[in-house]
Amino acid sequence: xIAIGTLLLMVPAASTGTSLGVIDALFMSTSASCxxxxxxxxxSHGLTRYGQFVILVLIQFGGLGILTISTLVxxxxxxxxxxxxxxxxxxxxxxxxxxxxxxxxxxxxxxTAFCIEAAGALGLYLRMAPETGWGRAAYPAVFHAVSAFxxxxxxxxxxxxxxxxxxxxxxxxxxxxxxxxGIGFIVIADVKKRxxxxxxxxxxxxxxxxxxxxxxxxxxxxxxxxxxxxxxxNTLAPLSVPGRIMAALFQSITARTAGFNTLDIGIxxxxxxxxxxILMFIGACPGSCGGGVKTTTVFGLWVLGIxxxxxxxxxxxxxRTLTEASISKATSVVMVSMAVITxxxxxxxxxxxxxxxxxxxxxRFLELFFxxxxxxxxxxxxxxxxxxxxxxxxxxxVALMFIGRLGPxxxxxxxxxERISRVHYAEENIMIG
Amino acid sequence: xIAIGTLLLMVPAASTGTSLGVIDALFMSTSASCxxxxxxxxxSHGLTRYGQFVILVLIQFGGLGILTISTLVxxxxxxxxxxxxxxxxxxxxxxxxxxxxxxxxxxxxxxTAFCIEAAGALGLYLRMAPETGWGRAAYPAVFHAVSAFxxxxxxxxxxxxxxxxxxxxxxxxxxxxxxxxGIGFIVIADVKKRxxxxxxxxxxxxxxxxxxxxxxxxxxxxxxxxxxxxxxxNTLAPLSVPGRIMAALFQSITARTAGFNTLDIGIxxxxxxxxxxILMFIGACPGSCGGGVKTTTVFGLWVLGIxxxxxxxxxxxxxRTLTEASISKATSVVMVSMAVITxxxxxxxxxxxxxxxxxxxxxRFLELFFxxxxxxxxxxxxxxxxxxxxxxxxxxxVALMFIGRLGPxxxxxxxxxERISRVHYAEENIMIG
Ligand SMILES: [K+]
Ligand SMILES: [K+]
Numbered sequence: 001x002i003a004i005g006t007l008l009l010m011v012p013a014a015s016t017g018t019s020l021g022v023i024d025a026l027f028m029s030t031s032a033s034c035x036x037x038x039x040x041x042x043x044s045h046g047l048t049r050y051g052q053f054v055i056l057v058l059i060q061f062g063g064l065g066i067l068t069i070s071t072l073v074x075x076x077x078x079x080x081x082x083x084x085x086x087x088x089x090x091x092x093x094x095x096x097x098x099x100x101x102x103x104x105x106x107x108x109x110x111x112t113a114f115c116i117e118a119a120g121a122l123g124l125y126l127r128m129a130p131e132t133g134w135g136r137a138a139y140p141a142v143f144h145a146v147s148a149f150x151x152x153x154x155x156x157x158x159x160x161x162x163x164x165x166x167x168x169x170x171x172x173x174x175x176x177x178x179x180x181x182g183i184g185f186i187v188i189a190d191v192k193k194r195x196x197x198x199x200x201x202x203x204x205x206x207x208x209x210x211x212x213x214x215x216x217x218x219x220x221x222x223x224x225x226x227x228x229x230x231x232x233x234n235t236l237a238p239l240s241v242p243g244r245i246m247a248a249l250f251q252s253i254t255a256r257t258a259g260f261n262t263l264d265i266g267i268x269x270x271x272x273x274x275x276x277x278i279l280m281f282i283g284a285c286p287g288s289c290g291g292g293v294k295t296t297t298v299f300g301l302w303v304l305g306i307x308x309x310x311x312x313x314x315x316x317x318x319x320r321t322l323t324e325a326s327i328s329k330a331t332s333v334v335m336v337s338m339a340v341i342t343x344x345x346x347x348x349x350x351x352x353x354x355x356x357x358x359x360x361x362x363x364r365f366l367e368l369f370f371x372x373x374x375x376x377x378x379x380x381x382x383x384x385x386x387x388x389x390x391x392x393x394x395x396x397x398v399a400l401m402f403i404g405r406l407g408p409x410x411x412x413x414x415x416x417x418e419r420i421s422r423v424h425y426a427e428e429n430i431m432i433g
Numbered sequence: 434x435i436a437i438g439t440l441l442l443m444v445p446a447a448s449t450g451t452s453l454g455v456i457d458a459l460f461m462s463t464s465a466s467c468x469x470x471x472x473x474x475x476x477s478h479g480l481t482r483y484g485q486f487v488i489l490v491l492i493q494f495g496g497l498g499i500l501t502i503s504t505l506v507x508x509x510x511x512x513x514x515x516x517x518x519x520x521x522x523x524x525x526x527x528x529x530x531x532x533x534x535x536x537x538x539x540x541x542x543x544x545t546a547f548c549i550e551a552a553g554a555l556g557l558y559l560r561m562a563p564e565t566g567w568g569r570a571a572y573p574a575v576f577h578a579v580s581a582f583x584x585x586x587x588x589x590x591x592x593x594x595x596x597x598x599x600x601x602x603x604x605x606x607x608x609x610x611x612x613x614x615g616i617g618f619i620v621i622a623d624v625k626k627r628x629x630x631x632x633x634x635x636x637x638x639x640x641x642x643x644x645x646x647x648x649x650x651x652x653x654x655x656x657x658x659x660x661x662x663x664x665x666x667n668t669l670a671p672l673s674v675p676g677r678i679m680a681a682l683f684q685s686i687t688a689r690t691a692g693f694n695t696l697d698i699g700i701x702x703x704x705x706x707x708x709x710x711i712l713m714f715i716g717a718c719p720g721s722c723g724g725g726v727k728t729t730t731v732f733g734l735w736v737l738g739i740x741x742x743x744x745x746x747x748x749x750x751x752x753r754t755l756t757e758a759s760i761s762k763a764t765s766v767v768m769v770s771m772a773v774i775t776x777x778x779x780x781x782x783x784x785x786x787x788x789x790x791x792x793x794x795x796x797r798f799l800e801l802f803f804x805x806x807x808x809x810x811x812x813x814x815x816x817x818x819x820x821x822x823x824x825x826x827x828x829x830x831v832a833l834m835f836i837g838r839l840g841p842x843x844x845x846x847x848x849x850x851e852r853i854s855r856v857h858y859a860e861e862n863i864m865i866g
Contacts, residue, residue: 271782349704363796
């Protein structure tokens with residue numbers, strides 16, 4: 001898909017200026033397919049309507065593809081589900097028949113995604129149409145609804161949504177699309193089931209859904225509060241107080257994967273950029289269009305840390321014990337991700353900062369660090385360095401987007417294999433701390 | 434001890450210029466007691482011989498104190514040791530009598546430390562004396578031997594050991610002192626026992642010792658190779674090829690806690706600084722004078738990640754299975770440490786970069802990031818920003834040195850309590866990746 005996208009974007013009709021080179025077309029195609037949203041050019045002016053349409057199609061198929069694959073992978077992994085795990089799958093996917101098939105899941109995902117995107121597009125259309133005219137409003141409404149639900153972060157405006165930063169309706173519609181697109185299909189199905197059930201006994205949500213919803217809510221609120229404090233006198237300064245709260249909230253929501261922005265990332269304070277890096281690393285929920293190491297991964301490790309600090313042997317949360325398998329997976333995903341990012345950052349620094357004295361280029365460290373985390377988390381926020389990257393730098397970012405897209409899932413899948421060691425070695429402590 | 438040191442350093446006789454203020458004296462006293470080595474002033478010129486002597490005493494007692502406490506804590510923790518764990522303690526500390534007491538351990542530590550420091554001081558004295566005269570060489574030889582063994586990183590030269598960067602003897606003596614001081618007393622005792630035994634059956638080293646020795650060796654060699662590549666045309670450029678290898682090796686050895694330098698940290702490449710940050714975070718081995726989250730912690734998580742990726746349920750290394758308790762501790766230590774460092778970095782950025790536009794101060798991000806990790810890992814390397822820190826920044830660094838010194842140990846200790854949960858909740862998976 002990336003290859004086809006690359007070819008389609010290299011056609012002269014795709015760009016307004018000269019045709020895109022291989023690396024730039026590859027970059028844009030990967031960025032769209034992986035729903036990242038980083039751009040080596042301004043798609044609002046640099047690409048023709050045809051080129052933008054290619055991007056839109058890549059986003060839509062990339063987003064749905066990752067949604068489907070990750071959902072199926074998560075279902076496959078649970079070969080030996082616990083009691084409540086089994087209940088979850090049955091409740092979620094059987095829809096009464098008693099047997100869930102891949103094609104049924106596929107259909108459910110496509111129908112859900114289409115309905116949500118259509119509703120979002122309609123909302124945006126109704127909001128925009130009075131200003132831009134009923135005919136011209138349709139295309140951006142559809143583009144942005146798809147881009148938001150798929151957490152792609154591509155925008156037809158060169159400043160993303162800075163122009164709409166005080167528009168409550170646009171902010172609200174985009175936020176809902178982003179959150180729903182990033183929470184994961186399994187959670188959506190679980191919640192839907194929960195509220196549509198007419199049984200007398202109220203079924204509780206699965207542990208996974210509760211963890212995903214709680215983690216997302218906490219991250220959004222804490223993120224917004226932190227951004228509010230750190231940017232109050234900086235990028236938030238020109239806004240009214242409710243406007244500041246809205247902008248901080250929007251930035252907190254989009255930073256974990258969507259990648260839209262209503263504030264100027266390039267002039268944000270260092271501490272805010274560093275904080276956004278952490279949000280970008282965490283990312284969205286598993287089984288969604290979002291990237292990062294995933295909210296549940298970080299939540300699991302956090303619960304483990306806190307439980308152990310309180311002296312409990314097993315990680316407990318919401319009156320459940322997390323399985324050792326979940327914790328091991330989480331540790332592997334985080335460790336490998338950190339190693340990959342570290343390597344990529346070093347490559348980027350060597351490829352981008354070669355020719356200058358190191359004390360002069362200190363400032364670019366944070367920008368490249370930010371860029372690498374944005375690519376890995378398929379977020380797409382940037383301080384503006386994307387267009388200035390060298391060829392080596394662009395290739396590194398392409399690799400990082402690709403690894404960030406599939407890596408955590410592949411690692412979790414690999415970790416799920418159960419290989420019985422022929423020899424069981426004696427246990428022995430090592431000293432820690 | 435920190436308080437007494439602060440008072441002693443505030444006396445006018447301690448400094449060559451005006452007396453130190455409370456915060457500066459507190460900073461220096463904490464830095465010395467925690468064997469960190471960060472300085473708000475150049476101790477070679479800013480402090481009198483008396484002031485330097487106070488620093489020396491603080492280093493010696495701080496280093497021995499942390500060595501003793503951490504060794505005793507590690508021994509205490511093993512209330513329910515595994516079979517081979519029990520063997521280790523008995524073999525290591527009983528010295529034939531059959532019962533180890535805290536005072537016996539204390540004595541063994543003091544004797545070992547004194548012998549090693551005396552040997553190091555003698556070596557340095559013999560090397561230096563022909564140049565500086567037999568009388569004047571004694572004081573720096575003792576100071577630097579103590580500073581190296583305690584991994585303190587204080588030097589009587591304003592450029593640390595840059596002047597000796599091509600001196601094989603000085604490099605070798607300091608390196609050995611640093612490595613022995615950072616490997617941990619338990620490992621020293623274990624190795625000593627291994628080679629002094631006259632039994633016909635050769636006893637293997639404990640898993641802990643093998644992990645500690647392997648991790649240290651790998652980190653030193655990989656670190657040196659990385660520094661060699663990244664700094665070849667930069668700070669290493671003026672040296673001969675063997676000189677470059679020696680300098681890279683020395684920098685790799687000192688970065689994980691000692692904090693001496695023979696290269697100019699301030700003009701290093703961004704990628705090198707970032708890489709050194711990782712080494713500083715990892716730190717030395719538990720039960721030593723060194724800081725950081727500890728080599729065995731990172732090694733344990735690495736083994737878990739690799740074992741799980743290969744499909745094994747349990748983390749296996751050297752024909753042993755790591756206990757779940759070790760892994761849980763390691764996860765807690767790393768998670769909490771990262772949270773503390775993140776918080777400190779944000780405070781530092783807010784306290785230090787307040788008055789300037791953010792695009793102008795981008796460059797200071799990496800320097801403050803480096804400074805925070807250096808303080809947390811009680812390393813003492815600096816790009817040179819220590820002296821320019823605001824009061825708030827100095828207090829943050831003091832707090833970070835203190836937390837970095839005791840934190841990992843306290844966390845590991847807290848995690849070791851075993852509290853039996855009254856209710857055992859059902860296990861349930863969450864989805865990861
Ligand atoms: K995105
Ligand atoms: K040190």
